[in-house]
Amino acid sequence: MAKKISEKCYIHLNGRAIGHVADPLAFVSEVRSARRKGAISGEVNIAYMSRLNVIHINTDRGRVRKPYIIVEDGKSKLTKELLDKLQKKEIEFNYLIRAGALEFLDAEEEENALVAISESDITPKTTHLEVDPTMIFGLTINTAPYPESNNLARHLMFASYIKQAQGLYATNFNLRFDSRAYILFYPQAPLITTTAYETLKFSNHASGQNFVIALSTQYGYNKQDAVVVSKGAVDRGLGRSMFYKTYSDEERRYPGGQKDVFKMPPATTDGYLGEHAYAKLSDDGIIEPELDVEEGDVLVGKVAPPRFLEENLGAGGLEEKTRDDSIVVKPGEKGVVDRVIFTESPGATKIVKVRVRGIRVPEVGDKFGSRHGQKGVISQVVPNEDMPFTESGIVPDLLLNPHGIPGRMTFGHLLETLSAKAASLKGSKIDGTAFAQTGKERMDDYTKILEAYGFDKHGEEQLYDGVTGRPFKAKIFTGIVYYNRLYHMVSNKMQVRSRGSVQILTHQPTEGKARQGGLRFGEMERDVLVAYGASLLLKERMLDQSDKWPVLICNDCGSFGYRDYAKKLNVCPLCGGSNLTEVEISYAFKLLLDEIRSLHIRPRIGLNE
Amino acid sequence: MAKKIDISTKVQQGEPVGVIAAQSIGEPGTQMILKTFHFAGIAATITTSGLPRIVELLDAKKIPTTPFSSIYLMDEAKKDFVKADQIAKKINEVRVNDISRRILENFSNGKIRIVLDKQALEAVDLTPSQVAARISKAYELDAAATPEGNVEISTHTKVLKDIRSISVKLMHALVSGVAGAGKAVVTQSKTTGEFYIESAGSNIELMLPIDGIDKAKIYTNDVFEMYKVLGIEAARNVLAKELKETFDGQGININERHVLLVADAMTSRGHIESIGRHGLVGSKESVFARAAFEETVKHLINAAAFGETDFMRGVTENILVGKQIPLGTGVVKLAVKKQDVEKKSKK
Numbered sequence: 034m035a036k037k038i039s040e041k042c043y044i045h046l047n048g049r050a051i052g053h054v055a056d057p058l059a060f061v062s063e064v065r066s067a068r069r070k071g072a073i074s075g076e077v078n079i080a081y082m083s084r085l086n087v088i089h090i091n092t093d094r095g096r097v098r099k100p101y102i103i104v105e106d107g108k109s110k111l112t113k114e115l116l117d118k119l120q121k122k123e124i125e126f127n128y129l130i131r132a133g134a135l136e137f138l139d140a141e142e143e144e145n146a147l148v149a150i151s152e153s154d155i156t157p158k159t160t161h162l163e164v165d166p167t168m169i170f171g172l173t174i175n176t177a178p179y180p181e182s183n184n185l186a187r188h189l190m191f192a193s194y195i196k197q198a199q200g201l202y203a204t205n206f207n208l209r210f211d212s213r214a215y216i217l218f219y220p221q222a223p224l225i226t227t228t229a230y231e232t233l234k235f236s237n238h239a240s241g242q243n244f245v246i247a248l249s250t251q252y253g254y255n256k257q258d259a260v261v262v263s264k265g266a267v268d269r270g271l272g273r274s275m276f277y278k279t280y281s282d283e284e285r286r287y288p289g290g291q292k293d294v295f296k297m298p299p300a301t302t303d304g305y306l307g308e309h310a311y312a313k314l315s316d317d318g319i320i321e322p323e324l325d326v327e328e329g330d331v332l333v334g335k336v337a338p339p340r341f342l343e344e345n346l347g348a349g350g351l352e353e354k355t356r357d358d359s360i361v362v363k364p365g366e367k368g369v370v371d372r373v374i375f376t377e378s379p380g381a382t383k384i385v386k387v388r389v390r391g392i393r394v395p396e397v398g399d400k401f402g403s404r405h406g407q408k409g410v411i412s413q414v415v416p417n418e419d420m421p422f423t424e425s426g427i428v429p430d431l432l433l434n435p436h437g438i439p440g441r442m443t444f445g446h447l448l449e450t451l452s453a454k455a456a457s458l459k460g461s462k463i464d465g466t467a468f469a470q471t472g473k474e475r476m477d478d479y480t481k482i483l484e485a486y487g488f489d490k491h492g493e494e495q496l497y498d499g500v501t502g503r504p505f506k507a508k509i510f511t512g513i514v515y516y517n518r519l520y521h522m523v524s525n526k527m528q529v530r531s532r533g534s535v536q537i538l539t540h541q542p543t544e545g546k547a548r549q550g551g552l553r554f555g556e557m558e559r560d561v562l563v564a565y566g567a568s569l570l571l572k573e574r575m576l577d578q579s580d581k582w583p584v585l586i587c588n589d590c591g592s593f594g595y596r597d598y599a600k601k602l603n604v605c606p607l608c609g610g611s612n613l614t615e616v617e618i619s620y621a622f623k624l625l626l627d628e629i630r631s632l633h634i635r636p637r638i639g640l641n642e
Numbered sequence: 643m644a645k646k647i648d649i650s651t652k653v654q655q656g657e658p659v660g661v662i663a664a665q666s667i668g669e670p671g672t673q674m675i676l677k678t679f680h681f682a683g684i685a686a687t688i689t690t691s692g693l694p695r696i697v698e699l700l701d702a703k704k705i706p707t708t709p710f711s712s713i714y715l716m717d718e719a720k721k722d723f724v725k726a727d728q729i730a731k732k733i734n735e736v737r738v739n740d741i742s743r744r745i746l747e748n749f750s751n752g753k754i755r756i757v758l759d760k761q762a763l764e765a766v767d768l769t770p771s772q773v774a775a776r777i778s779k780a781y782e783l784d785a786a787a788t789p790e791g792n793v794e795i796s797t798h799t800k801v802l803k804d805i806r807s808i809s810v811k812l813m814h815a816l817v818s819g820v821a822g823a824g825k826a827v828v829t830q831s832k833t834t835g836e837f838y839i840e841s842a843g844s845n846i847e848l849m850l851p852i853d854g855i856d857k858a859k860i861y862t863n864d865v866f867e868m869y870k871v872l873g874i875e876a877a878r879n880v881l882a883k884e885l886k887e888t889f890d891g892q893g894i895n896i897n898e899r900h901v902l903l904v905a906d907a908m909t910s911r912g913h914i915e916s917i918g919r920h921g922l923v924g925s926k927e928s929v930f931a932r933a934a935f936e937e938t939v940k941h942l943i944n945a946a947a948f949g950e951t952d953f954m955r956g957v958t959e960n961i962l963v964g965k966q967i968p969l970g971t972g973v974v975k976l977a978v979k980k981q982d983v984e985k986k987s988k989k
Contacts, residue, residue: 567970
């Protein structure tokens with residue numbers, strides 16, 4: 034009985050069983066040929082799951098589909114004639130689908146397909162052919178040069194770096210009020226492009242620059258992922274970018290008819306920040322464009338009603354109390370007010386947006402990434418005269434550590450270094466599309482160009498130490514690589530604290546940059562000091578620099594007491610005695626005892642000595 | 643010279659050896675993989691390894707996931723495979739299930755017939771009559787070998803339920819060997835070339851009386867069994883050895899002293915304690931130290947109910963209140979106190 038059921042091949046249309054067939058393979062091929070003829074919609078996909086003996090037909094929306102060239106009897110259906118016609122623009126892409134040369138497959142139907150990557154890979158069993166061999170990479174990766182020469186993991190890293198690249202993200206950036214925006218000063222089109230890059234017209238809004246690099250160590254300053262950058266190049270605008278930040282505020286309305294008001298806050302407001310903070314505001318309480326601002330400066334003066342209502346009750350004739358709720362430039366930030374706009378919310382309340390801009394010159398700690406998943410952090414900005422130079426006087430912009438290459442297997446990085454050098458000499462871009470040429474063809478081309486311009490064919494050059502003027506013992510691989518400046522910049526992240534605010538509940542220092550916080554000295558860090566036996570250092574960290582709290586403890590009954598300053602006496606409220614000792618405990622411990630007391634449990638502290 | 647090094651490497655007063663051991667084991671321990679790959683080999687040699695084994699040992703699990711014992715042999719047997727194999731057969735655990743094809747119950751005459759697997763029977767060197775004798779002795783049943791080489795048991799009852807319950811019991815009846823010993827296989831040592839027995843189970847209490855085995859060298863990876871049979875010192879040695887070998891097996895090199903400290907701590911009270919809230923940490927003296935670890939509420943409530951006192955002698959509780967910890971530089975105290983000096987000078 035059970036066997037008979039599984040013999041039937043059920044058909045699911047968009048997940049719903051609608052019937053069964055005796056010969057699934059014949060049925061599937063019939064549906065497919067009908068689709069290729071145009072008898073049924075080209076959006077229908079059919080897949081036979083041989084293991085489950087089930088057919089899935091999908092016609093619903095939301096499926097990701099990819100075009101493939103149909104292969105029948107070991108021959109591509111996209112014939113030479115069709116290609117010629119396409120090139121002459123006699124026919125268009127959709128014609129190919131109607132002609133049964135191409136079809137779209139969804140994820141399920143792909144399981145039934147045997148796809149050849151290139152025409153030479155076709156075997157009698159092949160059912161489809163990739164439109165182009167580069168299709169095995171995604172769109173993003175195809176914008177990188179020579180992806181076929183790189184380790185797969187590096188592609189993924191490139192894909193995540195390119196998302197963080199600063200460039201020209203929108204040509205109307207000057208009119209936009211994005212909360213954060215990064216604009217590269219001098220974006221360049223890469224010397225090595227790819228078909229995908231050109232098709233996307235990425236060079237119209239490029240996100241990087243061509244850096245002259247040398248694969249050389251610099252007195253150990255570029256070990257690991259560190260890179261050394263020439264100050265000369267930085268001064269000439271290499272990697273320079275603008276950072277825009279928008280502060281925005283609204284005149285909110287509150288229940289009870291109260292509302293916020295944009296104005297110069299009067300000195301009587303609660304939380305008044307002091308006259309100097311408001312000095313840059315104009316009469317309407319809002320800052321003017323092109324004013325230099327830094328931390329602590331008020332951008333928009335705002336006066337808000339008190340947070341709690343009771344304060345105003347009963348005080349009939351008195352002036353209403355107000356609270357200062359101005360926008361202040363965050364600690365560690367500075368720049369120039371770029372633009373100020375007024376607008377209105379749907380609820381007809383007034384909105385102010387203030388955009389502050391600041392130049393971000395590459396500095397120690399800023400991050401860069403090439404198109405081969407190779408990131409680097411500036412470790413030193415070397416004066417131009419101290420940088421190594423070539424015989425012809427070229428000073429590299431960036432020094433990359435050669436140890437970063439072999440382990441990561443980013444051969445494409447080396448290939449780009451070489452070919453971009455050739456491209457810069459030749460004066461035209463070079464194509465780096467995947468599989469466009471073989472490695473040998475490429476090397477032959479590039480070496481020929483380099484030799485023609487009098488350079489070493491392998492890109493190696495004699496470099497001289499900028500500090501001593503002596504030639505390096507080894508010839509050094511020098512060339513050009515397209516680098517992206519990524520938005521992780523120290524000036525936006527750096528933070529310090531020595532003393533500062535504490536949390537109300539625990540009296541321990543606050544956490545996080547926005548709250549001027551400290552770095553948590555956690556459990557494992559604590560264990561390290563314990564293991565070292567540094568008991569006083571540990572006490573300093575955990576108590577003196579944290580939540581130290583003096584308490585009076587009754588020597589007789591062990592409960593907390595207080596100091597009566599009028600009588601100049603220590604008092605124990607429980608036993609009434611005045612024999613108390615002052616000790617320092619952590620506020621967290623005091624809090625614990627308080628909470629235990631609130632559960633009607635009485636903890637007592639006994640003191641020695 | 644040797645003496646000099648000896649003194650200089652000695653642990654000093656107040657050295658937090660426990661924390662150092664914890665860190666020294668914990669840090670490389672993070673690299674341990676959860677699942678380990680096994681290599682093809684004899685079934686008996688596959689034991690739990692890696693992190694699961696470490697967890698099992700530190701949690702003081704009563705029965706190991708894969709018990710395993712090595713039985714070393716005395717003079718003659720360790721050089722003679724045949725003699726070693728004879729001992730192995732005494733140990734090798736054989737149950738009715740292992741040597742039978744099926745068990746047939748005849749409810750009309752109340753007889754149960756065990757159809758023996760002749761090949762399996764030969765492999766363990768047993769005859770049907772031996773099987774029958776063993777069953778009749780152990781279960782006080784009338785069992786006899788049949789001419790076809792099977793075993794027939796008369797139950798003297800016709801109650802269906804009783805017959806079934808007897809036959810189920812028979813399936814797991816021990817025919818020969820030591821209960822719990824598992825498959826015992828003679829193995830040749832790669833280093834000495836001597837024969838010894840490896841078994842995929844352990845019951846050293848019953849293995850020890852067997853003639854020809856080296857009672858001093860018998861080993862099991864079951865810490866609790868070692869404790870039960872040979873005492874706490876043996877259990878401590880097994881614990882340390884198992885921990886060390888598990889780390890070594892993962893390519894993690896930890897100084898033996900750290901592992902020994904853990905084993906000492908777990909056995910120092912005369913019985914095996916786990917590391918955790920049911921063991922070492924749960925039996926800490928300080929209320930605060932226990933509450934800071936796990937089950938905070940339970941410890942605080944009990945402390946309140948029984949009026950416990952925290953003497954502030956440990957590390958955790960002193961950090962909590964903000965006192966100097968009694969370790970490292972914190973163990974040093976003034977022998978003569980300021981007040982005492984003042985008192986004396988007054989006199």
